[in-house]
Amino acid sequence: MKPFVVQRGSARRRQSEKPRPRSGVRVWREFELIDLIRRTAAGRGRGDCLGIGDDASAHLPEAGFLELVTADALVEGVHWDFAWCDAYTLGRKTAAVNLSDIAAMGGMPRRAHLVLALPPIAPLVQVTDFVRGLVAELKIHGARLVGGDTNVSPGPMLVSLTLQGVVPKSEMLCRRGARPGDRLMVTGDLGSAGAGLWALQHSRRPQRLRTYPVRRWRRPIPRLAEGRFLARSGRVHALMDLSDGLAGDLRRLCAASGVGARVQAGQLPLAPSTRRSAAARKRLPWLLALQGGEDYELLFAASPADVPVLANGLRRLGTPCTCVGEVLPAARGLSLVLPSGEIVPLPPGWEHNQTEGA
Ligand SMILES: [Mg+2]
Structure with missing residues (x-):
């Protein structure tokens, strides 16, 4: 060159x-x-x-x-x-x-x-x-x-x-608007881009890596058709994209809406390669889904009655979506239900200047 x-x-x-x-x-x-x-x-x-x-x-x-x-x-x-x-x-x-x-x-x-x-x-x-x-x-x-x-x-x-x-004018969705009782839904899978970045950072030949997580990090897919569908539906109360990990971004959505939330660790959508990456790093897979940044998936809140219609519409666009938790009154705070059933405070999301293991 x-x-x-x-x-x-x-x-x-x-x-x-x-x-x-x-x-x-x-x-x-x-x-x-x-x-x-x-x-x-x-x-x-x-x-x-x-x-x-x-x-x-x-x-x-x-x-x-x-x-x-x-x-x-x-x-x-x-x-x-x-x-x-x-x-x-x-x-x-x-x-x-x-x-x-x-x-x-x-x-x-x-x-x-x-x-x-x-x-x-x-x-x-x-x-x-x-x-x-x-x-x-x-x-x-x-x-x-x-x-x-x-x-x-x-x-x-x-x-x-x-x-x-x-x-x-009548269709704009923003972070505020989530209501207690709403389901929290995410498109696609979580944590794979973060797993891809980790692989790139720890590979001797990063340019040659062609795995799914690396592809997810290199080529995020903006969910524009999905965002338009959700906005047009008139059934979504709050919407945002996930750039800093679900744990961090959900905090922002809850703060804007003045609500709390409970996330189910066992329901977080994880690709098989993200699970393998977590195992290689000796980290809990659902922690990658919560803290891995750069997913660029959509997080939205909607009434339980509207979830099937919305999920079917997204599936028709070729995009899976998963219920990862529910919106609670603000006084209930932000919590995480572990696969064991134990309830713990929601961990922090991905932060700039964060080092591995933080
Ligand atoms: Mg954003």
Whole structure:
């Protein structure tokens, strides 16, 4: 791979500080990088008036819809390592984690703005592949890249995506709204992405790992169709996506709704490979489901009478869902029923800066 130099065209940078192009090193200035992104993200969508290349993008508002805006940043060495995933996959994942937040509101994604801070020297193919992956994932779900900013990072690479979407005014779902007596439901399985990350971190050849948990970590699937179905149904009281583990995210849903909850450890949906990963690490499998981050599944609360209809609808979309517990009055707090029947306080979720075993 040919390295290249990304250099912001600022006069403030002293000559002596400028990365010096060596033989075979191409100097890229900001406008050239923006042009590369513009060519990759070419095309306009519904409501787009101005895209990449002006001081701001412009679009028409959609009558009858609420506008949703979400942002997520990923930092090299914190959220990913290029030993764990290639740049194209990272681009897709960057889009997917933002798309998941739109899904968590029952919305439809529309357009994105990308902020890219690159180290002074980075392989060109990495940047091109990253943008290709990001644009491809957005396109799959009907969204486009319409603007952003590029800059030099004195440290690791940083990517931040701001994604805008819409939801019909009467259909938006949020974290508040869960009621005592509701069932707590999750889509898919839990803990596999966390197991995949652990495998990548502990493998001598992480790029070669192709297991289900690793796939789940590298390529999260935003549950947009599922989010829309739940929002349209009118039967869901609260909805969110799971990025920091069920234990941590359920706390947020309960705090927003002013309720407590009880989770059944024995009912948590676990893939066979997640159970094997837990055994290899000598950890309890249901703890991986509670604390493994980056699942990007949906958690929702609904009346017991509505659960069969919702579960059948999700199954028709090809997505299983599982009842993992119930909503209680706030005074009952947050608890976990162990497979033995013992009731304990709900453990904490995944936290940034957490170390293995914490
Ligand atoms: Mg979220």
